Amino acid sequence: MKALRTGQGIVVLLVLSGVFLLAGCGPSVTTSSGEPSRPDEAKTLTGAGATFPAVLYTKWFSEYEKQTKVQVNYQAIGSGGGIKSISDQTVDFGASDGPMTDEQLKAAKGGEILHIPMALGAVVVTYNIPGVTDVLKLTPETLSGIYLGEVTKWNDPKLVADNPSLAKFDKDIVVVHRSDGSGTSYIFTDYLSSVSAAWKQKVGLGTSVNWPVGLGAKGNEGVSGEVKQNPNSIGYVELIYALQNKLGVSLIKNKAGNFVEPKIETVTAAAAAVADTIAPDLRASLVNAAGANAYPISGLTWQLAYREMPDKAKAVALTRLMWWEIHEGQKYCADLAYAPLPEGIVKKAEEKILSITTGGQQAFPGS
Amino acid sequence: MTSNTARRSLVAAGPGELRRRAVDRVMTGLVWGAGSTGSAVLLLILGHIAWHGLPALNLAFFTQRPLPYGEPGGGVAPAILGTLTMLAVAAAISIPLGLGTAIYLSEFSHGSFGRIVRFTTDLLGGLPSIVIGVFIWALLVRHVVGRYSGLAGAVALAIIMLPIITRTVEEILKLVPDSLREASLALGVPRWRTILGVVLPTARAGVITGVVLSLARAGGETAPLLLTALGNQFFNLNLFGPTASLPVQIYNYAVAPYDDWHTKAWGSALVLVLVIGCLSLITRLATRRNRS
Amino acid sequence: MQIYRLSGRRPRKRIGSLGDRQFEVATTALAVGSIAILGAIIVLLLAYAWPAVTRYGLSFLTTTTWDPVFERFGAAHFTYGTLVTSTVALCLAMPVAVGAALFVAEYAPAWLREPVSFTTELLAVIPSIIYGLWGFMVLGPLMRGTIEPLLKGTIGQLPLVGLLFSGPAVGRDIFTGGVILAIMILPTIMATSREVFRAVPDTQREGMLALGATKWEMVRHAVLPYARGGLIGAAGLGLARALGETMAVTMVIGNSSSAITGSLLTPGYTMASAIANQFTEADKPIYFSAIVEVALVLLLVATLVNLLSRLLVWRYVGSVGADVRGG
Numbered sequence: 001m002k003a004l005r006t007g008q009g010i011v012v013l014l015v016l017s018g019v020f021l022l023a024g025c026g027p028s029v030t031t032s033s034g035e036p037s038r039p040d041e042a043k044t045l046t047g048a049g050a051t052f053p054a055v056l057y058t059k060w061f062s063e064y065e066k067q068t069k070v071q072v073n074y075q076a077i078g079s080g081g082g083i084k085s086i087s088d089q090t091v092d093f094g095a096s097d098g099p100m101t102d103e104q105l106k107a108a109k110g111g112e113i114l115h116i117p118m119a120l121g122a123v124v125v126t127y128n129i130p131g132v133t134d135v136l137k138l139t140p141e142t143l144s145g146i147y148l149g150e151v152t153k154w155n156d157p158k159l160v161a162d163n164p165s166l167a168k169f170d171k172d173i174v175v176v177h178r179s180d181g182s183g184t185s186y187i188f189t190d191y192l193s194s195v196s197a198a199w200k201q202k203v204g205l206g207t208s209v210n211w212p213v214g215l216g217a218k219g220n221e222g223v224s225g226e227v228k229q230n231p232n233s234i235g236y237v238e239l240i241y242a243l244q245n246k247l248g249v250s251l252i253k254n255k256a257g258n259f260v261e262p263k264i265e266t267v268t269a270a271a272a273a274v275a276d277t278i279a280p281d282l283r284a285s286l287v288n289a290a291g292a293n294a295y296p297i298s299g300l301t302w303q304l305a306y307r308e309m310p311d312k313a314k315a316v317a318l319t320r321l322m323w324w325e326i327h328e329g330q331k332y333c334a335d336l337a338y339a340p341l342p343e344g345i346v347k348k349a350e351e352k353i354l355s356i357t358t359g360g361q362q363a364f365p366g367s
Numbered sequence: 368m369t370s371n372t373a374r375r376s377l378v379a380a381g382p383g384e385l386r387r388r389a390v391d392r393v394m395t396g397l398v399w400g401a402g403s404t405g406s407a408v409l410l411l412i413l414g415h416i417a418w419h420g421l422p423a424l425n426l427a428f429f430t431q432r433p434l435p436y437g438e439p440g441g442g443v444a445p446a447i448l449g450t451l452t453m454l455a456v457a458a459a460i461s462i463p464l465g466l467g468t469a470i471y472l473s474e475f476s477h478g479s480f481g482r483i484v485r486f487t488t489d490l491l492g493g494l495p496s497i498v499i500g501v502f503i504w505a506l507l508v509r510h511v512v513g514r515y516s517g518l519a520g521a522v523a524l525a526i527i528m529l530p531i532i533t534r535t536v537e538e539i540l541k542l543v544p545d546s547l548r549e550a551s552l553a554l555g556v557p558r559w560r561t562i563l564g565v566v567l568p569t570a571r572a573g574v575i576t577g578v579v580l581s582l583a584r585a586g587g588e589t590a591p592l593l594l595t596a597l598g599n600q601f602f603n604l605n606l607f608g609p610t611a612s613l614p615v616q617i618y619n620y621a622v623a624p625y626d627d628w629h630t631k632a633w634g635s636a637l638v639l640v641l642v643i644g645c646l647s648l649i650t651r652l653a654t655r656r657n658r659s
Numbered sequence: 660m661q662i663y664r665l666s667g668r669r670p671r672k673r674i675g676s677l678g679d680r681q682f683e684v685a686t687t688a689l690a691v692g693s694i695a696i697l698g699a700i701i702v703l704l705l706a707y708a709w710p711a712v713t714r715y716g717l718s719f720l721t722t723t724t725w726d727p728v729f730e731r732f733g734a735a736h737f738t739y740g741t742l743v744t745s746t747v748a749l750c751l752a753m754p755v756a757v758g759a760a761l762f763v764a765e766y767a768p769a770w771l772r773e774p775v776s777f778t779t780e781l782l783a784v785i786p787s788i789i790y791g792l793w794g795f796m797v798l799g800p801l802m803r804g805t806i807e808p809l810l811k812g813t814i815g816q817l818p819l820v821g822l823l824f825s826g827p828a829v830g831r832d833i834f835t836g837g838v839i840l841a842i843m844i845l846p847t848i849m850a851t852s853r854e855v856f857r858a859v860p861d862t863q864r865e866g867m868l869a870l871g872a873t874k875w876e877m878v879r880h881a882v883l884p885y886a887r888g889g890l891i892g893a894a895g896l897g898l899a900r901a902l903g904e905t906m907a908v909t910m911v912i913g914n915s916s917s918a919i920t921g922s923l924l925t926p927g928y929t930m931a932s933a934i935a936n937q938f939t940e941a942d943k944p945i946y947f948s949a950i951v952e953v954a955l956v957l958l959l960v961a962t963l964v965n966l967l968s969r970l971l972v973w974r975y976v977g978s979v980g981a982d983v984r985g986g
Contacts, residue, residue, distance in 0.1 A: 046514065046609055048597065058435035058600070071601045073609055080940030087942070090514045100942075107944055149917075172827040179914035181727075181940030203728070207942060210726035215831050215926045216914030218936065221436075221623035228624045229800065230829060244437045245624040391873035398766050401758025405779030405849065408842055412785065412793050419796075467689030475683050476690075488693045493965035494700070494958060495903025497931050501938065501954045502700045505707055526696060533693070559682035587786020590905040590935050614788040618906065621792045629796070636789045647784045651777060 037068050038320075038365065042313035045321065048075045049082020049095030050183045051220040052121055052238045053301045056338050057095065060329050068324075070317055076219060080181015080207040086113060086304045092314055094304035097121075097183025098190075098207045099283035108306075114352050115282045115302040118325055120271050120339035122262035123187045123297040125250040126242040127234045128227050129154065132169065136250040137162040137259050140195035143252070146173055146234060147192065148199060149213035154232060176226045176235035179216025181207040187299035188236045191287040195296075236297075239263075239337045254296040255288050266295035267339040275344035282348060298339075308357050315356060315363035322353050323364060416636050423634025433600050439627035443635055445602050446616035450586060453517050453596065453610060457524035457585055462578060464525075465532030466567075472533070473540035474562055485537075492530030499526050500591030508595055517603070517610030520596030527588060528581035535580060539573025540566060576650045583643045589614035613639055704955045711948035719952060725916045725933075727941075732949035734956060736916050740833060740927040741957075744908060745901040747837025747923065752845045753894055759845075760852035765878060776853065783846035791910035794839040799911055802838070803830025807924060826922045831913035834923040839907050844897035851896055855889030855975055856882060889975030895968025902961045905931040930957040 037043060047057075054076035061072040077085075079096035086094030087108045095118075105113055125143065127136055142158050145151035151158060154169040178185045189205040203209050217226045217235075224241040227233045239262050242249050251259040260266050270289040278284045286298040303322065309315035326349050330340040341349065356363045431442035468488065472481055500523055507519040543566050551561040567574065589612075597609040598619070613635050620632035705712075711719065715732060722733020759779055763772050807828035815824035859882050867877040883890075913926020914936055928936075930953050941947040 044601075044603075044605075044608060046597075048515075055436040061600075062435050065601075073599045073601055073603075075598045075609065077597075078940045080942045083942040084940060084947070085515075088509055090508055104942060174827070174829055177915075179936045181937070181942055206728040208727040208937070208940065208946070210724065210728065211915065211917060213917050214915055215829065216916075216936070218622055218914075221619075221625075224624040225622050226831075230803070230831075240437075241624065247624075387873050387876065391875040394875040394878075395766065398758050398762045401755045402762030402767060402775055404755050405759050405782060405845060406775060408845075409778050409782050409785075412789075415793060415797055416789065464689055464692050467686045468693060471683075471686035471690040475686060484690045484693060487697045489969065490962055490965065491693055491697055493899055493903075493961060495905065495931055495961055497903070497905045497934050498700070498704070498954050498958045498961075501934065501951060502703055504938075505703045505951075506699070529693065529696075558679040560678075562682070583784060587788060589786070589788040589791075590931075593935065594938055614786060614906075617788050617792055618910075621795055621910065632792055633796075636792050639786060640789060643784055643786065644781070647781065 037070050042317040045072045045092045047093045048085045048091045050079040050097050051076040052097045052184045055240045078180035079183030097299050097301040098186025110306045112307040116352050117300045120267050122239045122267045124239050124262045126247045130231050134165045138250045139253040144192050144196035144199050171232045174230050174233035175214030177211045177214045180218050191297045194288045256292045260295050262295045264339045267298045270294040270298035275342040312358045315358035319364035419633035420637030423630045446611040446613045449611040450613045453521040456521035460525035461528040468533045469536035472537045488530045488533050497590040500594040504594045515597035515609045517596050517606035520592045523591040523595050524585040528585050531581035532577045535577030539570045543569050572653050579646045579650045583646045708952035708955045711952040727946050734953050737928045737930040737933045741929040744836040748840035748901050751841035756845050756848035759849045764856035780846045787906045790907035794911040799830040802835045822921045823923050826924045832924045833927045836908045836912040840901045844900050848893045848897040851893035855886045859885045892968045892971030899965040905935050908932050
């Protein structure tokens with residue numbers, strides 16, 4: 001009796017597995033334009049890192065798979081995770097919006113790591129204040145005050161000065177920040193450090209910092225999730241997360257003194273100054289940029305790869321992927337509210353991709 | 368032995384007696400309340416899961432893979448497949464190990480070494496699963512295999528399953544009467560064949576119980592898989608690469624802001640609970656039959 | 660002719676049949692596996708944690724600052740979170756669990772015993788992530804919207820004790836973590852307590868009843884004192900389970916390393932949730948080392964509690980490990 005039941009169980013399990021296998025190998029999506037994968041190219045790649053560009057990347061990799069049949073598995077575990085994973089060589093490429101420090105670069109296990117920029121994005125200060133319909137206006141003082149824990153209520157005089165409709169709103173501010181190692185946090189704390197001496201001294205900048213106040217949430221998704229769920233809350237996320245979830249997006253006062261809305265034009269304006277003078281290793285900061293229309297909390301996001309990749313198949317696949325990303329991939333940016341790379345930066349990124357070698361030879365087989 | 372007897376044997380009712388009876392009634396009420404709390408909370412949680420999870424269950428849910436962030440639709444099929452494959456490998460590792468250890472403990476152990484083995488098995492069983500995840504990361508992800516992999520996840524699950532199988536099977540084997548062993552040996556059957564051919568089959572129900580219990584426990588583990596198998600949006604049968612799993616999928620979907628993902632998280636939870644619940648029910652019925 | 664002693668006690672010399680020796684060696688080798696695994700865990704963890712151990716020494720356990728930027732690491736905040744959530748969980752779970760065990764052992768009619776036991780134990784089988792999901796989506800908002808304002812309005816107004824419930828009620832805090840843990844350790848404590856109560860000899864009960872005691876008096880004076888040690892052991896097992904709990908707590912506790920206030924309504928961290936959140940992202944070697952050291956501390960604490968409670972329970976019930984699932 002027992003044996004019969006065990007036998008039946010095994011049969012059921014086999015049938016179920018069969019169903020899934022069929023579904024997996026089943027009808028894959030038809031290809032559109034785009035070159036199919038080459039015989040010497042790896043069919044799968046693994047990447048891990050930033051959630052900042054995850055909306056863009058998952059869209060890219062879904063399209064890339066349709067066009068070339070190469071499966072790029074991207075896991076958004078945060079920029080810190082991306083840096084650590086590529087440094088430990090547990091993935092094929094990392095992704096981060098916070099550039100690696102010199103110390104981290106030295107500690108990388110496989111040699112020199114390249115930063116290859118992929119897109120530009122805006123870190124927006126999002127909020128959920130039920131009952132307030134005017135768009136929130138924040139200055140460097142009020143924003144750093146909130147995150148330092150000095151401004152604790154929505155009707156604080158400093159906030160009311162720019163937002164009269166908050167005058168009667170006597171509620172505690174629920175602050176949300178990242179609990180994981182985050183490039184978005186890096187860009188945000190980079191900004192706060194450059195506009196607030198108190199912040200720079202007390203907290204500093206980094207992918208993980210010692211936040212004075214607030215709740216921690218995992219990933220850009222987590223922060224937007226918390227803001228969405230908790231009334232009277234404020235958080236910082238990449239623009240698309242606020243838009244997709246219909247959360248409030250604040251106007252921030254930039255260096256020139258104007259309240260600027262985060263969008264493609266203002267992010268591109270912030271990058272304009274940098275395009276020609278960007279450092280050779282492409283680790284640039286875009287925060288607090290000069291320019292009347294520049295959004296002050298903008299950032300570049302990079303993919304991290306080793307200059308020398310011993311595995312030829314992976315090297316070919318990765319370089320082809322990156323070439324596609326900085327060329328064809330850019331046309332997907334606008335729909336998802338990311339700003340495409342300026343032409344000057346694309347050229348420099350191309351140089352980086354071409355410098356990747358495998359066994360001493362250039363890995364990229366040619367466009 | 369009931370309170371009726373106690374009440375009848377009470378002598379004359381004094382003022383204190385009413386108070387005592389009142390206290391007794393109150394405490395009885397509280398105890399009944401406590402007894403029902405557990406069941407009530409369980410029904411509450413299961414109710415939420417069923418209520419929120421059912422809308423998510425459609426064919427696409429079970430057969431398709433996830434779509435890019437923010438696009439509704441798709442499914443969690445890679446995660447279901449990943450959980451099944453990792454559990455299968457984990458079982459393949461932990462069942463022989465667990466059975467062997469249990470057989471050793473019940474048939475061969477001599478005093479102190481057996482005590483040490485039992486002791487360490489218990490300690491292993493009491494370790495937080497995140498610690499096991501850290502260990503496997505250091506051992507397999509960082510070094511031996513060199514990348515996040517389903518294999519590392521499966522080994523982590525195997526370590527979690529091992530103590531459960533060992534202890535459950537050992538207890539069951541000890542219950543097999545010596546007369547069976549003696550009879551077999553008297554017939555000239557070698558000891559090892561006695562164990563494998565007589566003792567183990569007699570204890571079959573208990574062995575299956577141990578295995579099923581450990582599978583139920585491992586199937587719901589999340590923390591170690593976060594550090595070892597990572598995750599995958601594509602179908603992946605190659606265990607040397609990152610593999611999706613249902614618990615990790617639930618975690619990622621739950622904390623995100625997308626409502627569609629929330630529904631899928633509840634749906635995955637429903638699937639997980641149904642499978643584990645069925646397994647527990649089966650073991651419960653099986654052991655009850657054994658006991659009677 | 661050697662006589663075989665069965666059930667593995669002692670025969671040194673034997674006439675074995677072919678294959679017996681090999682079989683015994685094989686199973687012994689497999690049995691060594693558990694020891695090898697445990698040993699490897701400790702060694703590997705120590706190896707990775709060593710830089711942090713040497714750099715921070717004992718201050719690691721007492722410093723509350725966790726600052727990756729300035730490389731000041733102290734796990735006191737996490738230890739505090741672990742201790743407080745576990746304490747809250749025990750305070751909430753013990754009365755209910757012991758009450759439920761009493762119910763099943765003493766009060767329930769025979770037909771109700773099995774279903775109540777079963778449904779309560781089913782709570783133990785629900786995976787941690789599902790508790791996390793439920794806690795995140797259902798319990799958190801409930802706490803924020805209803806329960807915590809209520810507690811603030813009542814207990815929060817009292818002097819001294821009120822400090823426990825001060826501060827804004829966000830729902831993602833140590834208290835919610837404690838509540839979810841309480842639900843999770845309830846079945847462990849209940850199952851063990853039930854065995855402890857069953858182990859109390861009937862003579863104790865009959866004696867009290869013969870003297871004219873009410874049911875409650877019998878329980879209070881005959882059963883509970885006898886079971887006291889075992890109940891502490893049961894609490895210990897529940898505590899051991901609570902210490903290692905990761906996912907459910909991570910999703911409701913708020914994950915914040917801001918200052919320790921006295922209030923239960925502040926967001927916090929436990930050791931396990933800190934590891935889960937920061938392990939894959941610790942991008943500096945010393946940061947990573949500090950996280951592994953937290954794992955080491957957690958391993959030591961959980962093991963200690965586990966050991967002590969099993970000893971206690973074993974003395975009162977007679978068999979070790981009443982619930983192999985609890986861990």
